[in-house]
Amino acid sequence: MVDQLEKIKGELEQANILTGEELEEFRIRYLSKKQGRITELLKLIPTIEPADRKAFGQQVNVLKTIAEGMVGEARTRLESTQRSSDVPSDLTLPGSAFDTGTLHVITETRNEIVNIFERYGFTVADGPELEDDWHNFTALNFPPEHPARDMQDTVFIEPPGDQHDGILMRTHTSPVQVRVLKEQKPPVRVIVPGRVYRNESISYKSYCLFHQVEGLYLDEGVSMADLKHLLHMFSRTIFGDDVVMRFRPSFFPFTEPSAEVDIWWKDDSHPEGGRWLEILGSGMVDPNVLDALDIDSEKYTGYAFGMGIERIAMLKHGIPDIRLLYENDLRFLSQF
Ligand code: DAH
Numbered sequence: 001m002v003d004q005l006e007k008i009k010g011e012l013e014q015a016n017i018l019t020g021e022e023l024e025e026f027r028i029r030y031l032s033k034k035q036g037r038i039t040e041l042l043k044l045i046p047t048i049e050p051a052d053r054k055a056f057g058q059q060v061n062v063l064k065t066i067a068e069g070m071v072g073e074a075r076t077r078l079e080s081t082q083r084s085s086d087v088p089s090d091l092t093l094p095g096s097a098f099d100t101g102t103l104h105v106i107t108e109t110r111n112e113i114v115n116i117f118e119r120y121g122f123t124v125a126d127g128p129e130l131e132d133d134w135h136n137f138t139a140l141n142f143p144p145e146h147p148a149r150d151m152q153d154t155v156f157i158e159p160p161g162d163q164h165d166g167i168l169m170r171t172h173t174s175p176v177q178v179r180v181l182k183e184q185k186p187p188v189r190v191i192v193p194g195r196v197y198r199n200e201s202i203s204y205k206s207y208c209l210f211h212q213v214e215g216l217y218l219d220e221g222v223s224m225a226d227l228k229h230l231l232h233m234f235s236r237t238i239f240g241d242d243v244v245m246r247f248r249p250s251f252f253p254f255t256e257p258s259a260e261v262d263i264w265w266k267d268d269s270h271p272e273g274g275r276w277l278e279i280l281g282s283g284m285v286d287p288n289v290l291d292a293l294d295i296d297s298e299k300y301t302g303y304a305f306g307m308g309i310e311r312i313a314m315l316k317h318g319i320p321d322i323r324l325l326y327e328n329d330l331r332f333l334s335q336f
Helices: 004-016 020-031 037-047 050-085 104-120 145-152 175-183 225-241 289-292 309-316 322-326
Strands: 130-132 156-158 168-169 186-197 209-219 245-253 255-267 273-285 302-307
Touching: 004 050, 020 050, 037 225, 104 186, 104 209, 104 225, 104 309, 130 145, 156 322, 175 186, 175 209, 175 289, 209 309, 225 245, 225 255, 225 273, 225 302, 245 273, 245 302, 255 302, 255 309, 273 289, 273 309, 309 322
Parallel strands: none
Antiparallel strands: 130 168, 156 168, 186 209, 209 302, 245 255, 255 273, 273 302
């Protein structure tokens, strides 16, 4: 019996498995359930004298482990050589292209907008998406019960209570103006890119969440003409010199006077050859906002604006429906 063990051990040391057939022969010879030579020895273990049984059993198991290891190693080796022989013999053929990811068109547009304003000396500020009623409305001169609050359908998280005056998803990036002015005294020149939420009906140009870039410039002697100039330069940079824009009077509680900017969206299929799309609200910061933050509104004036990133992306790329930006359909996304 011990002879058998030695013999098999010697054979395993000599064995050299080179092909699939040799591998199969090896496996059957030593390990098959019915006639494998190592399997036969395993079956003999119960018949061995009790005194020798343990040592014998151990040796047979060592052989089994070695043989199984050889089968595993040969199988991996043969599979990998087979794979490498699948390589086309003409190595000069062009390879297959990998699909690499790209930035989402909203991110790309955001970065472009931020770059433009950085060139004008604006720095980037940030604020929370979960906001309180005071920052989102009250501090921006929306008195309680004021109808202007309805201009922005709000997603409330908690109604006003003893601890706070209401928690909500911010409806615009304008509350960050307040947060910045609490920390920083003029001169202040910041932009705030960020996500905002509205509980409003969804259409081709409005979605329940979207992105804005807020801007605020507060210093001595800042005028509406400065604002108009900046927004003209901005539109020409982002849309091209032939952009058609209009500056239209409007109303916001936190600016006086206020204006909106529309861009002409050329569309030959439209009866009038296109339509106006509003991209931003703006105006001169209302003195009430400054006074509430203890900033001298006699000394300092400023302008502010808030623009919709999605609308700008739609105009730039001719995207007809804002919802496409949120569906994550690769056939759409891979066009950018
Ligand atoms: N926050 C306004 C909105 O979302 C847009 C806006 C208007 C922002 C005037 C401003 C501003 O900073 O001055 O509708």
